[in-house]
Amino acid sequence: MDILVSLLGFLLTIGILVAFHEYGHFWVARRLGVRVLTYSLGFGRAIFSTRRGAESIEYRVGMLPLGGYVRMLDEREGEVDPAERHRAFNRQSIPVRVAVVAAGPAANIILALFFWWLMFMIGTQGLLPKVGDLEAESRLASAGVEQGDVIRAVDGRPVATLSDLRLSLLNGAIDQRRVVLSMQGEGGSRQVTLDLRDLDPLGGEIGQQPTDILQRVGFAPWRAPAEAEIAEVQPGSPAAAAGLSAGDRILGLDGRRYQNPWALIEAIGARAGKSTELIVAGNTGERRVDITPRPTAVDGETVGRIGVALASRPLDPEAAKAMFLMERAGPIEAMGLAVERSWEMTTLTIEVFARLLTGEASLANLSGPVAIAEYAGKSLLLGLSTFLGFMALVSLSLAILNLLPIPMLDGGHLLLYAIEAIKGSPVGQAIEEGFARLGVALLAVLMVVVFYNDIARLMH
Helix, strand or coil, rough: CCCHHHHCCCCHHHHHHHHHHHHHHHHHHHHHHCEEEEEEEEEEEEEEEEEEECCCCCEEEEECCCCCCEEECCCCCCCCCHHHHCCHHHHHHHHHHHHHHHHHHHHHHHHHHHHHHHHHHEEEECCCCCEECCCCCCCCHCCCCCCCCCEEEEEEEEEHHHHHHHHHHHHHHHHCCEEEEEEEECCCEEEEEEECCCCCCCCCCCCCCCCCHHHHHCCCCCCCCCCEEEEEEECCCCHHHHCCCCEEEEEEECEEECCCCCEEEEEHHHCCCCCCEEEECCCCEEEEEECCCEEECCCCCCEEHHHHEEEEEECHHHHHHEEEEEEECCCHHHHHHHHHHHHHHCCCHHHHHHHHHHHHCHHHCCHHHHHHHHHHHHHHHHHHHHHHHHHHHHHHHHHHHHHCCCCCHHHHHHHHHHHHHHCCCCCCCCHHHHHHHHHHHHHHHHHHHHHHHHHHHHHH
């Protein structure tokens, strides 16, 4: 089921973004008098093809859904009727060619703004940036942050959700600087300085998942006190043998009580093969139950499992609800938020790309179709608002990637036009063909790296 959802999310994401990107080229080319021959979604053999309009433009869908193209009349690709030469792409002025090529990335930027605008109007749900368990040696604890603090701002900029906090800390770590955290705690409001100068958020080995910046500084979300309620008992499991049943609540083990079901699960996991006394509450009150968690291999490690499915039952439902925020904006405010989000992500993405090109950032930060499919599926399951935000981010990244001065990409073509404008004549055909071959080689290496990263992360 997860694979089907990921596939659906991937096809929706790539299909919509590529279609809009290519339509940007298509629309501007036709408006400026360039004859369009083909509008294609995907590459390779056509699984669907039709011709429409007075000029019999071919609309097609290729078997390989990793991009698309708009084919225009061009004398470099074959003979052109003399009566149609004025409509050939290669005969157009530099401003016209620039407009046609830049229209694809521009379309993706507009689409990203539109998706973020819809997202903010529909409403975004986030987790309150309230600090949970802190390890004494973590950066946050060393800076003076305490459990229960709610981080309200970073360097004076408000943060409402955990996503806002992650983005602000990531920017600070990339810039290698100290940031000022404004917090609300039991003792009132206060500020502390968090040192991010020696963090390298863009490092890592190829094939490894980059560590989340929140984990790097030691942030763990606060969880409302809760009990671990048994939702299901597996037949033949240690829990079934011990007489546990659905509805029982596991309060603790070996004399220690827990109000964090996840910490309780970790404690049970650490008792693989060892006799353990559970504190259990049921219809007849509390009782003690002897049980031996069964050793089970999970991700290459042996952990203890008792064979139950646990549900978290908050002791204070209102406190649990207060951790989740839903923010909605009107059309005008939502557009302002969309522009702000687009600018933030543009500057961050450009900086990451720049560091990748200079070698300051690891290629481990690159993801490919498999990762996009995985995240598309997850965001689709989380709801329309989350999926719109995901598509907006990918659309913006696609625009920026295409504007890089790399052969075969839109930015590579724009670079050639800039050279032509400076020297007063087109670059030679041999240079242009060599430039294209270089682009194919670079893109091939890039695809190998991103597929390796995707597959290596799945293996882990």
